[in-house]
Amino acid sequence: MPRFSIILPFHAAAQTIAATIHSLQAQTFENWELICINDRTPDQSGEIVAAMALRDPRIRLVVSPAFGPSEARNHGAKIARSDLIAFCDADDLWADRKLEELDRAFRAPEVAGIFGRIGFFCETPADSRTQSTVPSGALTIPQLLAENPVCTMSNLTLRRDIFLAAGGLDPDAVHNEDLELLIRLVGLGYRIEGLKSLQVWYRTVVTGLSADLPAMFAGRQRALRTAARFGVHASSESEAVYMRYLARRALRVGATPHDALRYTLAGVRQDPVAFLLPARRGLATALASVLAFVLTQKQRHVLFSR
Template identity: 55%
Template sequence: MTTFSIVLPCYNAETTLLQTLESLRGQTFSNWEAICVDDGSTDGTRKLIQAASIVDARIRLVRNPGKGPSAARNFGAFSSTGAIIAFCDADDIWMPTKLAELVKTFVDPAVDGAYGQIGFFKHTPSDATVFSTVPSGDLSIDLLLGENPVCTMSNLALRRGAFKATGGFDTSMVHNEDLEWLIRLVGGSARVIGVASLHTMYRTSVGGLSTDLSAMSAGRIRAIETAARFGMSPSARSHAIHHRYLARRALRLGETRTLALRHAIAGLAHSPSGFFSPLRRGALTLLGSLGALFLPRTTCQSLFS
C-alpha cells in the first residue's frame, strides 16, 4: 500500500514546478505518489508533469473538475490511495528527510496530523534567513487564531480518515481557507503535532492573494465563525499575535505608512504580553511600525522581508 499521497495543486507553475518535483523525488523515503492536479494552466505546466511522469511513475497528472486550489486539493485528496495525505504547493520545496521523519511520527496511532518547521526564501533555499517556530504541545484552535504555526498547506500531512472527517476544504473561500479547514480539523478532535525539524522551504512573493490584507481579514472572520461552532473564540493573546502578524505583513508589502502602526496598537490594546511574546519579535514589529512613519518604504520592506 502507498504510504504517502502527495496532493499538488498546479496552476501556471512552469517556472517553479520542476524544482518542487525534484524535491519530492529526492526524498529519502520512497513509498509515495504525487497527484499533480492541474487547475486549467495555460503555460507549459501540463507538459512538464507529463514528462516527469514518464521519468517517475509515482508522479501523475489529473485535471481539476472544479476551479481553485481548494477544489484541487479536495479532488486530489479524495482520489488518492495513500494512508497519509501530504499537501505541497507547486512553488515550495521539501527537505530530503521530511517524509522519513513523518513516517516515524505517524508510528504513534494517537497522532492524526503533523507539521514541521518552515524556512522562507525568495530565490533559492540557501538564501533563507527566517524560519518558523514550532510550538510544543498539540495544535489548538487558539494557536491557529493567533499566528498559525502550520503556515502553509505544504507543511501538513495527515491520516486519510482525518481528512475525510473534515469533508474537505470550503471551496467558497478565496483566502484563509486553509485556516478555516484546520480549525474544523482540530475542532473535530484530530490530534495534530509539530515536529521540531526543518521540513519545508516556502517561496515568498510580494504579489499574489496571500498578500491581500483585506482578503485575509474576510477569511479570518469566516475562520472565527467556524471556531465559534466548536465553542471557541479568539483569546486576547491570539488577537494580539494576529495583529502583530498583520503589522509585519503590512511592513513587508510597503503598505500605507500608518497601517502597520494601527495593527501594532490594536495588538497592544488586546494583550501587551501576547504582542511581546516573544519579546524580540514584538519589539522589532513595534519599532518597525514606528519607523514606517518616516523611513523609506523600500527600507521597511527589506527589513521585514
C-alpha cells in the first residue's frame, strides 16, 4: 500500500501538467500513488497524462463522475489506496522533499493535516519573489478568516478517513472551497499544523477562476457561514486583511483600477491599522491602488505576485 495518495484534478492544463507530474516524480520519498482525475478537459491534458502513466505504474488516470474540481478531488479521495491524501493542482510544483517531510510529520497521531510554506512564481521557481508565512501551533478559525496560510489545495495533506468523515469538499463551492473545508475541520476539533519548510511552488496566473473577484468574494461568504456555525465570526481586523488580499489580487490579475481602490477603501474602513500594516503589504497596497491608474498591468502584476 502506498504511503501517500496524491490527488490531481485537471482541466485545460496541457501547458503545465507534465511539469507538475515531473515535480512529483522527483520526490525523494517514492512510496506514493498519483490519481490524475480528468475533469472534462477540452485539451490534450488526458493524452499527456496517459503517456506518462504508461511509463510510471504509480500514475492512475480516471475520469471524474461529475463536473468541477471539488467533485474530482472528492472522487479521488474515495478511490485512494493510502491513509494519507495529498492534493496537487495541475499547474503547481512540489519541492522535492515535500513527501519526505510529510512522512515524518504524520508520525504524530494527533495531527490530522499538514501544510508548509509556498513560493509564488510566474514562469519558473527561479523568478519567485515572495513566500508565504506559516504560523506556529495548530490552525485556528480566526487565522483562517484573516489570511489563510494554507493558501491552496496543493499545500494540504490530510488523513483520508478524516477528510471523508468531514464530508469532503463542498461541491457547490467554486472559490474558497479549501478555506471552507479547513474551517470545518478545525471547527470539528481536528489539528492542522504547518511546517516551516518550503513545500510548494504556486504558479500565479491572471486569467480564469483566479481572476473572478466577485466569485472569490461569494466563496468567502460561504466560508463565513461555516465559521458562524462553530460560533466564530469575522472580526473587523480579519475583514480588513481579506479586503487587502482582494485589492492585491485586483492589482495583479488585470481588474480595473477602480476595483483595487474599492477593496482598499473597504478594508481601511473596516480596520485601518490591520489593512496598512505591515507597511510592505498594506501601505504598499494602498499606495498602489491610488497609483494603479497610471501603472501598467505588467507593472502591477510584477509588484503584486502574492
